[in-house]
Amino acid sequence: MGLLTMLAAASAALAPAQAEAAPVTPGTVSIELAAEKPSTADRVFADAVEQVLIDKGFTALPGAGHGRYVASVTVTRTARGAVTSDVPIDRTSASPGTTGRGVGATLGVALPSDKSRVGNLMATELQVRILRRGEDQPAWQGRAVTAQVAGTRNDAPATVAPKLAQALFRNFPDDSNQSVSVP
Secondary structure, eight states: OOHHHHHHHHHHHHSOOOOOOOOOOSOEEEEEEOSSSOOHHHHHHHHHHHHHHHHTTOEEOSSTTOSSEEEEEEEEEEEEEEEEESSOOOOSSOOTTOOOOOOSOOOOOOOOOOOOEEEEEEEEEEEEEEEETTOSSEEEEEEEEEEEETTSGGGSHHHHHHHHHHHHTTTTTSSTTEEEEEO
16 A cells, blocks of 8 residues: 555544534525425425524525525325315305306305214325525425325415424424425
8 A cells, every 4th residue: 555545544534524514503594495386385384484484593584595695485285085074164255266156146154063074084194494695505405294184274385385394393493304284
């Protein structure tokens, strides 16, 4: 073994192990939706993530890519079958993202009943990746998921978004790559 090879091997042995990525610390952040055409519901989730990060000491900046960090928000909703529910299902209101025109009036009266209703079970997943501006590898990431009966108050974006965002960031910035299931 030559002297240069021995010196290189000794130098490599003495070099400290690769430093772990620097922890995410409060600073400026831009919230970006991963969807190409974000819906109104997607924006509700982005606002919930922004609010939680503000509560954690971050300063949210408008516009893409202006912050020290970029929080990429992805929301997916997947039907998971049908379930029975004692929660009234609102079948009169339009689904999110639909439009309609009506003439006249509709009157609905809820009568007490011991009957359960069958509704679609929808799984909603919130995934957030926090990247340092200009970097491709996430400095922190996690996801939270819940399943609710579609068309109920519990499944409304205004209810689900803050619940998932708060659960996801509960132990932030620790527990990167975590998956949280929320009832």
